[in-house]
Amino acid sequence: MVIVSITPEIALEGSRIFAGGLGVLEGDKLYGAGDMGLDYVALSLFYRHGYVSISFQGLQPSLGPERQEKSFLEKLTPEEEFVVTLKGNEVIVRPWVYRYKTAKAVLFEAVCPQWARKLTERVYLEDGMEETFLKYALLAKAASHYIRNVIGLENISVVDLEESYTALILNTLDLADRARIIIHTPGPWGHPGFPGEFIAREFGLFLGDYVSLSEYALSRLKSAIVVSKKQEDVVGKIFPAHAGKFRGITNGIYLPRWMHPELYKAWRQGVFQREILVKARSESRGRLLSLIRSVKSNVNADGRIIVAWTRRLARYKRPYFAARFIEENPDVNAFFILAGKPHPRDNDGLGYLKKFRELDLKLANTVYLQDYNIETARLIAQGSDLWLFTPFSGWEACGTSFMKAQVNGVPVLSSRDGGALEIIEDGVTGWLFGQDLRDFTNIYTDPRAGEIDEREYQEFRNKLLWIIDMYQSDPEKYLEISMNAWMKTPGKVDIAGVLKKYYFETTT
Numbered sequence: 001m002v003i004v005s006i007t008p009e010i011a012l013e014g015s016r017i018f019a020g021g022l023g024v025l026e027g028d029k030l031y032g033a034g035d036m037g038l039d040y041v042a043l044s045l046f047y048r049h050g051y052v053s054i055s056f057q058g059l060q061p062s063l064g065p066e067r068q069e070k071s072f073l074e075k076l077t078p079e080e081e082f083v084v085t086l087k088g089n090e091v092i093v094r095p096w097v098y099r100y101k102t103a104k105a106v107l108f109e110a111v112c113p114q115w116a117r118k119l120t121e122r123v124y125l126e127d128g129m130e131e132t133f134l135k136y137a138l139l140a141k142a143a144s145h146y147i148r149n150v151i152g153l154e155n156i157s158v159v160d161l162e163e164s165y166t167a168l169i170l171n172t173l174d175l176a177d178r179a180r181i182i183i184h185t186p187g188p189w190g191h192p193g194f195p196g197e198f199i200a201r202e203f204g205l206f207l208g209d210y211v212s213l214s215e216y217a218l219s220r221l222k223s224a225i226v227v228s229k230k231q232e233d234v235v236g237k238i239f240p241a242h243a244g245k246f247r248g249i250t251n252g253i254y255l256p257r258w259m260h261p262e263l264y265k266a267w268r269q270g271v272f273q274r275e276i277l278v279k280a281r282s283e284s285r286g287r288l289l290s291l292i293r294s295v296k297s298n299v300n301a302d303g304r305i306i307v308a309w310t311r312r313l314a315r316y317k318r319p320y321f322a323a324r325f326i327e328e329n330p331d332v333n334a335f336f337i338l339a340g341k342p343h344p345r346d347n348d349g350l351g352y353l354k355k356f357r358e359l360d361l362k363l364a365n366t367v368y369l370q371d372y373n374i375e376t377a378r379l380i381a382q383g384s385d386l387w388l389f390t391p392f393s394g395w396e397a398c399g400t401s402f403m404k405a406q407v408n409g410v411p412v413l414s415s416r417d418g419g420a421l422e423i424i425e426d427g428v429t430g431w432l433f434g435q436d437l438r439d440f441t442n443i444y445t446d447p448r449a450g451e452i453d454e455r456e457y458q459e460f461r462n463k464l465l466w467i468i469d470m471y472q473s474d475p476e477k478y479l480e481i482s483m484n485a486w487m488k489t490p491g492k493v494d495i496a497g498v499l500k501k502y503y504f505e506t507t508t
Contacts, residue, residue, distance in 0.1 A: 001157035003503060005029065005042045006143050006166040008136070009123050010105055011374055012098055013257075014072035016050030017107065019123045019343075020312045022184050024374070025400060026162060028254035032495035034101035038503070041151060043143040045135070046096050046107035051123040052341050054353070054370040059361070061353050063344045065122060081111065082149070084141040086134055086202065091116040093142050108142040124343065133198045140168035147173065158503065164191055167217035171203035181217040182225045185397045186234050186440055187316060190214075218242040225502070227251045227398040228419040233438045234394050250419045251398040252498035255490055258404040260284055260382050263486060272487050274479065277409050281383075281482070284408070288383025291369075291376070292337070298364045301335035305471040307464075308384040308405070310339035310377065313349040316395035316443055318453070321460055322388055323355045326366055328461075334468045337380055339369040377401075382408045386467060389414040390460065392449070393437035403493040406430065409486035413463060415456065423492050429485040431467065433459045
């Protein structure tokens with residue numbers, strides 16, 4: 001039987017059709033499913049111009065479209081075009097298929113008319129609410145057509161709806177007995193709503209004056225998944241009427257994609273030798289420094305701990321923790337790598353981008369890598385010495401960047417949030433700071449957020465200074481933590497284990 005995942009984005013190797021963590025997770029799931037021999041189909045959109053490319057004139061950033069790599073486009077095979085109806089007009093849709101073993105991704109491109117083409121231009125970039133709605137109505141209708149006419153609804157065992165935007169398909173197919181909604185964020189952007197007239201016009205159903213897609217999906221479906229154990233508490237409080245439906249399945253990563261090949265090979269064989277780790281880490285560090293020196297000439301990282309903060313530039317991920325530390329400690333014996341992209345219409349994110357750029361220009365021990373993609377992320381995860389994971393507690397559904405670091409023997413300094421609580425052993429494989437908040441604090445309006453930030457920043461600062469000193473003064477202790485991270489983490493975060501929980505374990 002076929003497993004279907006419908007997702008707004010997916011990060012396939014070499015592609016530029018994703019914005020962040022959800023896309024990367026969906027790509028990892030596809031590769032893991034292929035290795036496991038699962039009949040797995042991911043349905044998404046083909047974004048011709050990707051998400052965001054960043055360039056600078058001095059401090060001033062310019063955010064433009066991305067260019068798809070020819071090597072990725074050559075891996076896509078077109079299938080027969082079909083027609084869906086939007087705004088009462090016929091829209092021609094072309095499916096592009098990417099295959100990996102028994103798994104495949106089907107990416108829908110709006111070919112014409114011209115107004116519809118714009119819907120599949122960029123990831124998460126739309127002009128207004130109606131255009132946003134039409135983008136996901138297109139995904140729903142294209143996915144519905146493909147399920148009916150290519151896969152066959154009778155051949156499907158489960159349909160996973162990744163995030164609430166995909167719930168519009170419930171208006172086109174009766175999936176109540178086989179679909180689940182997967183909630184990947186407690187944040188408001190993950191729970192969109194639209195005027196009922198939009199839905200009535202496109203799907204012939206009037207569901208109310210305003211429809212919250214999360215509430216709608218939860219009311220229609222028997223079960224839902226959240227992506228860490230902590231989120232069972234957090235999301236259950238956000239949607240109390242449906243609290244009993246949530247099951248926590250913590251995210252994972254596709255190990256062959258993210259681990260250094262020698263570390264992965266040794267882990268598979270159960271051979272954990274310091275010499276293997278040290279050699280792999282040294283090799284990875286060299287490749288990472290080559291990348292850094294290709295974009296910044298006045299780099300001095302010799303003998304210094306390399307500390308990385310690389311996340312999407314959003315307030316809840318607290319990039320300002322890293323920026324403040326660097327600014328307040330310009331002479332600390334460390335080298336800092338900053339990376340990540342903001343949404344072009346997020347003023348907070350744009351502000352963090354400018355601050356990262358300012359630090360890059362001002363300090364020889366800091367670099368901001370603006371061309372942040374899968375390849376760059378892999379280099380940083382394998383070649384750094386310390387990973388910073390700093391979300392405001394309660395806001396990070398899971399997070400996987402810290403997993404990618406730890407499987408490479410790179411310890412993590414993390415706030416107590418998301419999947420880090422289940423993966424990181426404080427003082428053994430990494431370090432934790434801050435509170436484990438289970439009530440969802442509105443970081444935009446609640447005055448307590450600033451107080452929590454200040455208190456947690458001081459703990460973060462003190463622990464980071466201590467780790468930097470330990471790296472120099474007690475290298476054996478650092479290497480012990482590094483070894484523990486490499487030995488203990490892969491088994492906890494292997495995407496194969498996650499997929500088994502998704503598709504082969506039943507709830508009691």
